[in-house]
Amino acid sequence: xxxxxxxxxxxxxxxxxxxxxxxxxxxxxxxxxxxxxxxxxxxxxxxxxxxxxxxxxxxxxxxxxxxxxxxxxxxxxxxxxxxxxxxxxxxxxxxxxxxxxxxxxxxxxxxxxxxxxxxxxxxxxxxxxxxxxxxxxxxxxxxxxxxxxxxxxxxxxxxxxxxxxxxxxxxxxxxxxxxxxxxxxxxxxxxxxxxxxxxxxxxxxxxxxxxxxxxxxxxxxxxxxxxxxxxxxxxxxxxxxxxxxxxxxxxxxxxxxxxxxxxxxxxxxxxxxxxxxxxxxxxxxxxxxxxxxxxxxxxxxxxxxxxxxxxxxxxxxxxxxxxxxxxxxxxxxxxxxxxxxxxxxxxxxxxxxxxxxxxxxxxxxxxxxxxxxxxxxxxxxxxxxxxxxxxxxxxxxxxxxxxxxx
Amino acid sequence: xxxxxxxxxxxxxxxxxxxxxxxxxxxxxxxxxxxxxxxxxxxxxxxxxxxxxxxxxxxxxxxxxxxxxxxxxxxxxxxxxxxxxxxxxxxxxxxxxxxxxxxxxxxxxxxxxxxxxxxxxxxxxxxxxxxxxxxxxxxxxxxxxxxxxxxxxxxxxxxxxxxxxxxxxxxxxxxxxxxxxxxxxxxxxxxxxxxxxxxxxxxxxxxxxxxxxxxxxxxxxxxxxxxxxxxxxxxxxxxxxxxxxxxxxxxxxxxxxxxxxxxxxxxxxxxxxxxxxxxxxxxxxxxxxxxxxxxxxxxxxxxxxxxxxxxxxxxxxxxxxxxxxxxxxxxxxxxxxxxxxxxxxxxxxxxxxxxxxxxxxxxxxxxxxxxxxxxxxxxxxxxxxxxxxxxxxxxxxxxxxxxxxxxxxxxxxxxxxxxxxxxxxxxxxxxxxxxxxxxxxxxxxxx
Numbered sequence: 029x030x031x032x033x034x035x036x037x038x039x040x041x042x043x044x045x046x047x048x049x050x051x052x053x054x055x056x057x058x059x060x061x062x063x064x065x066x067x068x069x070x071x072x073x074x075x076x077x078x079x080x081x082x083x084x085x086x087x088x089x090x091x092x093x094x095x096x097x098x099x100x101x102x103x104x105x106x107x108x109x110x111x112x113x114x115x116x117x118x119x120x121x122x123x124x125x126x127x128x129x130x131x132x133x134x135x136x137x138x139x140x141x142x143x144x145x146x147x148x149x150x151x152x153x154x155x156x157x158x159x160x161x162x163x164x165x166x167x168x169x170x171x172x173x174x175x176x177x178x179x180x181x182x183x184x185x186x187x188x189x190x191x192x193x194x195x196x197x198x199x200x201x202x203x204x205x206x207x208x209x210x211x212x213x214x215x216x217x218x219x220x221x222x223x224x225x226x227x228x229x230x231x232x233x234x235x236x237x238x239x240x241x242x243x244x245x246x247x248x249x250x251x252x253x254x255x256x257x258x259x260x261x262x263x264x265x266x267x268x269x270x271x272x273x274x275x276x277x278x279x280x281x282x283x284x285x286x287x288x289x290x291x292x293x294x295x296x297x298x299x300x301x302x303x304x305x306x307x308x309x310x311x312x313x314x315x316x317x318x319x320x321x322x323x324x325x326x327x328x329x330x331x332x333x334x335x336x337x338x339x340x341x342x343x344x345x346x347x348x349x350x351x352x353x354x355x356x357x358x359x360x361x362x363x364x365x366x367x368x369x370x371x372x373x374x375x376x377x378x379x380x381x382x383x384x385x386x387x388x389x390x391x392x393x394x395x396x397x398x399x400x401x402x403x404x405x406x407x408x409x410x411x412x413x414x415x416x417x418x419x420x421x422x423x424x425x426x427x428x429x430x431x432x433x434x
Numbered sequence: 435x436x437x438x439x440x441x442x443x444x445x446x447x448x449x450x451x452x453x454x455x456x457x458x459x460x461x462x463x464x465x466x467x468x469x470x471x472x473x474x475x476x477x478x479x480x481x482x483x484x485x486x487x488x489x490x491x492x493x494x495x496x497x498x499x500x501x502x503x504x505x506x507x508x509x510x511x512x513x514x515x516x517x518x519x520x521x522x523x524x525x526x527x528x529x530x531x532x533x534x535x536x537x538x539x540x541x542x543x544x545x546x547x548x549x550x551x552x553x554x555x556x557x558x559x560x561x562x563x564x565x566x567x568x569x570x571x572x573x574x575x576x577x578x579x580x581x582x583x584x585x586x587x588x589x590x591x592x593x594x595x596x597x598x599x600x601x602x603x604x605x606x607x608x609x610x611x612x613x614x615x616x617x618x619x620x621x622x623x624x625x626x627x628x629x630x631x632x633x634x635x636x637x638x639x640x641x642x643x644x645x646x647x648x649x650x651x652x653x654x655x656x657x658x659x660x661x662x663x664x665x666x667x668x669x670x671x672x673x674x675x676x677x678x679x680x681x682x683x684x685x686x687x688x689x690x691x692x693x694x695x696x697x698x699x700x701x702x703x704x705x706x707x708x709x710x711x712x713x714x715x716x717x718x719x720x721x722x723x724x725x726x727x728x729x730x731x732x733x734x735x736x737x738x739x740x741x742x743x744x745x746x747x748x749x750x751x752x753x754x755x756x757x758x759x760x761x762x763x764x765x766x767x768x769x770x771x772x773x774x775x776x777x778x779x780x781x782x783x784x785x786x787x788x789x790x791x792x793x794x795x796x797x798x799x800x801x802x803x804x805x806x807x808x809x810x811x812x813x814x815x816x817x818x819x820x821x822x823x824x825x826x827x828x829x830x831x832x833x834x835x836x837x838x839x840x841x842x843x844x845x846x847x848x849x850x851x852x853x854x855x856x857x858x859x860x861x862x863x864x865x866x867x868x869x870x871x872x873x874x875x876x877x878x879x880x881x
């Protein structure tokens with residue numbers, strides 16, 4: 029979808045939220061200032077992002093929204109707070125984003141997920157005879173069900189508006205949930221805790237819910253930052269052979285970008301994708317050895333390079349698996365007269381294809397199509413045709429095969 | 435350390451362990467005889483299990499987290515059982531914390547026995563303070579602030595007694611040099627204020643709302659703890675990755691093998707001696723670890739060259755070193771370390787090589803420490819063209835250049851700390867460059 033269209037839709041949704049919320053405001057038995065305070069809190073908490081382990085950013089807003097069903101006595105107030113809250117949140121999103129990043133997609137993803145959350149809470153309260161608004165302890169079930177729907181709808185919308193990959197599979201959603209459950213659970217739990225505690229403990233409930241949450245928030249931020257710097261460290265180290273003039277500049281980075289895209293395309297587990305990313309960044313690290321003139325004189329093979337690289341990487345105990353992937357990268361996916369060699373790791377085959385593609389383009393100066401042709405020619409032993417097919421999808425999505433680039 | 439000292443230390447340890455266990459056990463038994471178990475028992479068991487879990491899987495995070503989990507669970511228990519028997523609840527839960535995985539792994543007997551007495555005494559002191567200050571009436575939203583006050587007081591007492599007992603144990607066993615200064619007291623007590631307030635709220639939530647709050651609270655703490663574990667694993671991974679690369683660099687060259695680790699060790703010694711701690715010490719250690727990574731990109735024959743490098747060769751070497759430094763400086767958290775490493779060739783008086791950049795003036799203290807550590811190890815380890823020089827020679831050289839090339843304070847700190855640790859580096863009696871070179875020639879001719 030074009031960005032302008034998304035921004036148009038989000039402006040429309042904002043208007044709808046504002047009008048719907050204002051109408052509900054007149055129906056609710058609660059004084060308007062309280063409703064406005066609630067919705068202002070929901071909007072304000074959308075200023076705080078929570079870095080989830082997968083690298084995705086969540087908003088504290090959903091935590092605040094979780095508390096609402098525990099605190100209200102009737103349907104109109106509940107929906108009024110959420111609708112007006114999202115209308116205010118639109119302002120938050122627009123104010124926060126600069127001209128390069130459009131607020132529209134982020135707002136649409138959050139608002140549709142929250143509306144789904146609200147609908148499920150309402151439906152479960154209506155359907156189940158034991159659940160009703162005004163009874164805080166009966167709200168746990170609706171909130172848990174709604175939370176699952178919230179997560180799914182959010183991921184789907186993000187994919188639809190271009191914040192996430194386009195072809196969302198059930199497996200991808202599951203993997204995402206597997207990675208981010210900790211952040212999501214702590215948001216929902218803290219919201220529920222506040223909702224349960226507020227009627228009894230009044231404003232102490234804020235501390236009760238916020239302090240434990242602050243610990244998990246701190247932990248997520250730390251984890252996220254370390255993950256970023258760890259990636260940076262590996263990137264920096266991977267470029268040492270390049271700055272030493274022993275490998276082509278930028279080869280590691282470009283290979284990793286293609287390799288990760290292929291891995292996502294074939295549906296690898298996120299942990300494996302990270303391993304593959306590190307392995308493809310460092311797949312030529314063995315070339316450091318080539319600044320030993322004696323080795324240059326004696327000559328070397330691809331297998332030697334792969335082995336030396338693996339030796340260097342294996343010095344770091346946490347990268348053992350990455351070392352193995354690098355070591356296996358030179359192996360053909362099947363040998364003469366044999367069926368496929370299932371012992372070659374998928375990630376190593378991906379590195380081989382991604383690296384060869386980049387070499388064809390940047391060392392041999394071939395066009396993307398000619399590079400693909402070269403890989404197809406090697407499809408008997410060297411390059412697994414399934415991965416080459418995936419490469420084709422990846423580079424065509426990236427625009428490499430666009431007539432202007434050929 | 436001589437035989438007599440070892441025997442003395444052992445005797446002190448046994449005495450201390452026996453008396454702490456005896457006092458702790460006497461206290462627990464007398465409490466159990468004179469009072470009932472807090473009700474409901476299942477909740478006591480649950481809290482003990484939670485305390486055990488968090489203590490058992492505690493992670494070392496190298497900074498101040500404003501909470502002590504065992505104190506948190508204990509004081510929460512005191513609030514939960516405020517009207518049955520807060521003292522017994524706290525003491526029993528404290529006793530659970532004595533199990534530490536490291537003690538089991540290393541089959542230690544001293545630490546757990548002393549810890550038992552220490553934990554029980556600390557908990558009892560805090561519990562009595564709480565029981566004395568907490569209101570006698572039912573816990574309601576109105577008098578919750580009074581409970582918060584009592585819990586905060588108990589928590590501070592907990593921190594204070596804990597600190598004092600640990601100091602006492604350290605002083606008795608290891609002598610006064612291992613005692614932390616009382617000025618640390620404030621930074622140690624401060625987190626206990628927050629711990630106490632939070633514990634009161636957690637306990638209050640259980641009393642006011644009911645048991646369904648317990649799993650909610652536990653989940654949030656569990657998630658934070660789990661994320662902190664992944665975080666510290668990731669940091670360790672990052673640490674070991676850089677170390678691995680340094681190792682890979684050194685493995686190729688017999689003569690620089692271990693250089694980086696030794697420089698990191700010396701820097702650490704000097705840094706500690708000069709009062710560094712926490713993040714600053716860690717930054718110095720990292721700077722030492724990466725101070726030679728730039729050489730990964732330099733052709734080996736240049737590094738190994740016996741003769742002096744020509745101007746052109748030197749230039750080429752420095753170019754490569756800078757390229758790697760620029761690469762590493764792009765890593766956010768390494769940037770300050772790269773800065774230190776880049777300046778470790780700069781002289782104390784502002785002359786000398788400043789990492790290729792025009793940076794007149796004195797280099798940072800960290801860079802000065804790194805310079806001394808680097809030069810000391812360079813002199814006292816064997817190179818391709820000479821054997822290692824003696825430690826006395828190295829000290830003399832460092833002192834001779836103190837004030838011009840090296841910071842005199844740093845030089846004295848190194849000499850003092852190496853002397854007081856009784857460590858010796860370098861060959862015993864090689865007292866000049868010429869002799870070292872001749873000996874190297876001799877070895878090569880013979881070999």
